[in-house]
Amino acid sequence: MSVFSERKIDCHNHIFDPLRFPYQPDSPYQPSGQEIATADQFLQLLEAYGVSHALLVGPNSAYGENHNRALLDAIQRSGGRFKGMAVVDQQCSLAQLQDLKAQGIVGVTFNVAFYGVEHFRRSSALLDRLAQLDLIAQFQVEGHQLLPLADMFVDSGARLLVDHCGRPDLEAGLQYPGFQSVLALADSGRAWIKVSGFDKFSTQAFPYADTQAHVRAIQQAYGEDRLIWGSDWPFLRARQRMDYGLMLKLAEQQFTEPLLREKYFWKNAEELIGFG
Secondary structure, three states: OOOOOOOOEEOOEOOEOOOOOOOOOOOOOOOOHHHOEOHHHHHHHHHHHOOOEEEEEOOOOOOOOOOOHHHHHHHHHOOOOEEEEEOOOOOOOHHHHHHHHHOOEEEEEEEHHHHOOHHHOOOHHHHHHHHHOOOEEEEEOOOOOOOOOHHHHHHOOOEEEEOHHHOOOHHHOOOOHHHHHHHHHHHHOOEEEEOOOHHHOOOOOOOOHHHHHHHHHHHHHHOOOOEEOOOOEOOOOOOOOOOHHHHHHHHHHHOOOHHHHHHHHHHHHHHHHOOO
8 A cells, every 4th residue: 555545643733824813923933925824735745645634833933922823713614634733832721721621622732842951840740730631642852852851741731742853863872861861761661753854864865864863763663553653734934945754754754554555644643642
């Protein structure tokens, strides 16, 4: 079976629709041009590549904390095909999280790479509320950023989802503490990881050959039942030209066994997120 006809859930992508949902004026980065990504455009893209469902990730660029209108609108208009990860502040209440959950939100993002470690050091209360509602704590770190936060995430009891392989420092090798802390999260039994976002940490062009050893280490640590696929469309701040189809072909090269790809593309995300 072709990778283009296999059942798939895209678990990392963003909606940027400044005409219908204006950006926050104080946003440090405002996507434009080919980075504009409306819900209608995304639905058409999914049809073209045979992707049935998607987990939309609320972006920190353009919209920031507590501005999830574009995200919620896309979920509402998707006919059940989309669920979302919201961006909230640390004071987001249990009632507010319950309201977001009722609108198709399955978790909250902790973008440490964007806001820095200090912004999230006191997130225990928010993580506790996520655990109470069985919502997911999704986080994006790079380099050594997970080290001071790992115990807080693990102790929370919430389900965990790591973005983009933990964005490792490839030049530091496999044994450096930052990457080892990403691998160690698998021991919690509540962690999944997105094998995605290679343009954000590879030092090479497609097919990102320098990431292969780290992908193998992730697969060994997490096992085939905790790996998740995401395209990272619309490839915000990409360092080179990127294409949705090439991201699918890369997954085919990384995971050559069709049964493993079935888990990577569909079954693992369905279990974690709850698509029917």
